Amino acid sequence: xxxxxxxxxxxxxxxxxxxxxxxxxxxxxxxxxxxxxxxxxxxxxxxxxxxxxxx
Numbered sequence: 001x002x003x004x005x006x007x008x009x010x011x012x013x014x015x016x017x018x019x020x021x022x023x024x025x026x027x028x029x030x031x032x033x034x035x036x037x038x039x040x041x042x043x044x045x046x047x048x049x050x051x052x053x054x055x
Contacts (some may be wrong), residue, residue, distance in 0.1 A: 005054040008036050008046060018054055019044075 003022035010017065013032040020027075023044050027037040037044035 003043075006046070006050050007052040007054055008048045009051050010034055010036060011048050016051060021046075 003020055005018050006021055007016055007018050009015070010029040010032065012034040013029065015029055015031040017030060017036065019037055021044055022042060023037060023039055025039050026035055027044070028035055034048075036048045037046050
């Protein structure tokens, strides 16, 4: 696996959530359900602000 985890901030409810940079499907906010990242078949198209890279 060559992806990384990133912490993103939901623009709707301001919830911060850790997601994988190469998800197998769309990633939604656990609080409000807004789409945080869209699957593109490789690296995700991040729809929200990345606040930190997590190792």
